Amino acid sequence: MKKLNLYAVLASSILFFSSCEQEKIASEEIQNQNTLRSQTKNSNTTKAQVGGKVMMQAFYWDVPAGGTWWETIENKIPAWSNAGIDAIWVPPASKAQNGPFSMGYDPFDYYDFGDFNQMGSTETRFGSRTELQSMISTAHSNNISVIADIVLNHNSGGASENNPYTGTSTYTDYDPASGLFYRSAADFHPNDYHSNDSGVFGGFADLCHDKTYVQDWLWNKPNSVAKYYKNTMGFDGWRFDYVKGFAPWVVNSWTDEVGGFAVGEYWDGNAATLEAWVNQSGASAFDFACYYRMKDAFEGNDLSRLQDDMLWKRKPMKAVTFVTNHDTDEIYTGKMLAYAYIMTHEGYPTVFYQDYEEWLDKDKLNNLIWIHNNKAGGSTDILHADQDEYVARRNGAPGLIVYLNDSNSRLERWVPTNWYNQTIKEYTGNSNWQPTTQGDGWVKIEVPANSYSIWSTL
Incomplete structure (x- = not known):
């Protein structure tokens, strides 16, 4: 459009x-x-x-x-x-x-x-x-x-x-x-x-x-x-x-x-409508359902909206995720959280030129691209979601845990992983912890205020 x-x-x-x-x-x-x-x-x-x-x-x-x-x-x-x-x-x-x-x-x-x-x-x-x-x-x-x-x-x-x-x-x-x-x-x-x-x-x-x-x-x-x-x-x-x-x-x-x-x-925020078009056309579609839910979450300050329906949850191999494009090209404070979301979840993520070259921190975006290309494999499980916190796990090898924080306070949370008795690290530089998972896979992770952390094996 x-x-x-x-x-x-x-x-x-x-x-x-x-x-x-x-x-x-x-x-x-x-x-x-x-x-x-x-x-x-x-x-x-x-x-x-x-x-x-x-x-x-x-x-x-x-x-x-x-x-x-x-x-x-x-x-x-x-x-x-x-x-x-x-x-x-x-x-x-x-x-x-x-x-x-x-x-x-x-x-x-x-x-x-x-x-x-x-x-x-x-x-x-x-x-x-x-x-x-x-x-x-x-x-x-x-x-x-x-x-x-x-x-x-x-x-x-x-x-x-x-x-x-x-x-x-x-x-x-x-x-x-x-x-x-x-x-x-x-x-x-x-x-x-x-x-x-x-x-x-x-x-x-x-x-x-x-x-x-x-x-x-x-x-x-x-x-x-x-x-x-x-x-x-x-x-x-x-x-x-x-x-x-x-x-x-x-x-x-x-x-x-x-x-x-x-x-x-196909500019429509209804995931079922997008899925129907994908099935009929055989092509991928831009995940406008994801786009609007991220706006609700990161601009509207309610991370529980990330539990809502999106194309990537229905057809992950046919969903092209994005934070903004040439028609929307908006700036809002939660944009880096949005990029952390699409780079750690299923779908084919897109980076917008001005976000990368002009508006946001290119080093942080490059870090997220690296994490996507090297760690973000397998299916996705949402481990926790409320207004301020969101935690999800990618189940591939090695997979990752992403922790999003929309509050003004540093947060900690115990989460279940697929790693057992393994030392893990945080890959964005937002934490210097290197905790070891328990025998049952549980581990405590942290996230700074108004930020994100992404965890995987060494």
């Missing part, structure tokens, strides 16, 4: 939505060039198995304009890899209606990555095609996968045309400079398939995924958007924007064609 303030500005020039059945013949020269790029790009790079470590959301809303962002990311990739990041999620990379100022969520030409002069610029807000492909290559050489942000629900920037489905003129004539994926009235809603659609977002032209023509260009054709992103540009996986706007089979069809890690933005 995206910030509505920008969409309100863009929507003023896009009053209606629709498209046309006929495909314009794409430029043979452009397609031949794309084929050559596809054959040569990233043929010998290595890519991490996404989901085993931690993902970085490598942008925030309104990153600096001027075409420098791909270079900014590329320069940080080696350090992120050393910290334990295995994937980076980047913003929508192709040319959008707002050209050099767009964050990419108003897509116009899916095949223009900063090399065609249209929509007011040649480069995108983030840079050129060359810079993007250099960044992807650097990520691969550092064993980091690159997750593309894919906007399939809507388009923006079409020219005005007579629309037979509305009887008016609508901005639905899409003739991209790349010569690929021409769209017009019959390819959007309303059309001969649907009179309207619940997926309309912000007044933008709403793609009709039931049309074979649209399906062919999005994922079926040899030079479809999906295959171009994967084979030509070198992307490894997909973050699907605003998946409430279209049916789950669309994501299934895309991944059936090109594979790769996939996660959907």
